[in-house]
Amino acid sequence: MRLRAAVTALALAGAALFTPGVGALAAAPDAFAVTKISHETATAMFAESGIAWTSSGDCIDRNIPTCTSFEQLNLETAQGAQALKRATNCSILITGGTETGHASGTYSHWNGYKLDFGKQTCLNRYIKDTFTDIGKRSDGARLYESPTGNVYADEGNHWDVLFYNCGC
DSSP: OHHHHHHHHHHHHHHHHHSTTSGGGOOOOOSSOOOEEOHHHHHHHHHHHTOEEOOTTSOOOTTSTTSOOOTTEEHHHHHHHHHHHHHHOOOOEEEEOSOTTSOOSTTSTTTTOEEEEEOOHHHHHHHHHHSEEEEEOTTSOEEEEOTTSOEEEEOSSEEEEEOSSOOO
8 A cells, every 4th residue: 555655656756757847847037028019119219319220222121131020029128229329428329120131040139139229439439438349249240238237239331229228
């Protein structure tokens, strides 16, 4: 009788341990839950803050690389652009969003974490004078990190900005 009780206890413990979504095999929660926004919401937020944007292809289709799209942009990325505008008081021109054609990866344009900003003297000076130079990326782009951990890559003709958070 003791053997049967022990086997039953082990079976129940094993079932709880290995049942999907329960016990040791439960999937780990996402490190950061993100809120996705539409192209229309993003452009309204940018307009409200005095941030301009442009598309070399005069289009917003995220599946065309010459378009500039904000479809599926992370809310904190849009808020990060707004915070940058408030902090710098510089004119800001977004030249790239969530459209295809950028490098892939978890923290990518496609996944809503990055925006490209056109280079201009006021913004360049603010980034270089305010943020910490943390070296170069593997492609040689100089990297600057904000106090909140967002990373600004100088890609020559534009800033490639990775927003881990809104920086607000």
